[in-house]
Amino acid sequence: MEPVQEFDISNTNAATLTTPTRNYTALPVSASPTATTVLSSTASSSSASSPSTLSRYENQKRRDWNTFGQYLRNHRPPLSLDRCSGAHVLEFLRYLDQFGKTKVHTQLCPFFGHPNPPAPCPCPLRQAWGSLDALIGRLRAAFEEHGGKPEANPFGARAVRLYLREVRDSQAKARGISYEKKKRKRPPPPSSSLPLPPSTGTA
Numbered sequence: 001m002e003p004v005q006e007f008d009i010s011n012t013n014a015a016t017l018t019t020p021t022r023n024y025t026a027l028p029v030s031a032s033p034t035a036t037t038v039l040s041s042t043a044s045s046s047s048a049s050s051p052s053t054l055s056r057y058e059n060q061k062r063r064d065w066n067t068f069g070q071y072l073r074n075h076r077p078p079l080s081l082d083r084c085s086g087a088h089v090l091e092f093l094r095y096l097d098q099f100g101k102t103k104v105h106t107q108l109c110p111f112f113g114h115p116n117p118p119a120p121c122p123c124p125l126r127q128a129w130g131s132l133d134a135l136i137g138r139l140r141a142a143f144e145e146h147g148g149k150p151e152a153n154p155f156g157a158r159a160v161r162l163y164l165r166e167v168r169d170s171q172a173k174a175r176g177i178s179y180e181k182k183k184r185k186r187p188p189p190p191s192s193s194l195p196l197p198p199s200t201g202t203a
Contacts, residue, residue, distance in 0.1 A: 057138070064135060065142040068092065081148075086157025089139075093132055093163065100127040105174045115176040129168040136160060 054062070071092055072079040079088060103117075104126045111117035140155035150156070172178055 061138040061142050064138050065146070068139060071095070081146075084154050086154050086159040089136075089154050089157065089160050090163055093127070093136075093160075096132070096135075097124075097126050100125045100131075102126050102128040102131075102171070103175075104171055107174075112174055113176040126171070129164065129171050132167060133164055136164065 069081070072081065072084060072088075075088075102125060103121070103123055105112040105114070105117075105121065105123045109121050109123050111119075111121055111123075136155050140153055143153050143155055144150055154160070
């Protein structure tokens, strides 16, 4: 599986995405294990004075949760979390595609299915499946940590699972790579040798 890529939109804070019915403000979402986290001086001082430091996963989860909350507030009309559905989550994932860095070849592209294209092409950049899958996992956990009920979790909706599966399969075909997880070889079970029955022969 390829490494999770970053939703790097740090230089697009003033950019806006305009659709026929809604206007969205581009928001930074950090999902890269190698990305350099830029914090304000206030946040840095508070984290330095904190007795316990959050893990990278917890920091990413907190940033992603805040980003999704701001996305809902910028939604037209604004959405409250209790009214958020799987459809709104899908809308959020498609919105993030404009900040993607993964080349996804179309079927008309001569490099469709080619894992290492020898030349550039005009195919669109998208968010990698691994990035979206990891993001949804963090948001799903954050939703329940903030008091949401598991059965009402929009990030675990069937439509979201199907969308992620579709993105995985389509990107695997377009890029000529496989996302299949390697099955771990189970160690052979210990040999259980049964004790031999006592001899019944006569001397």
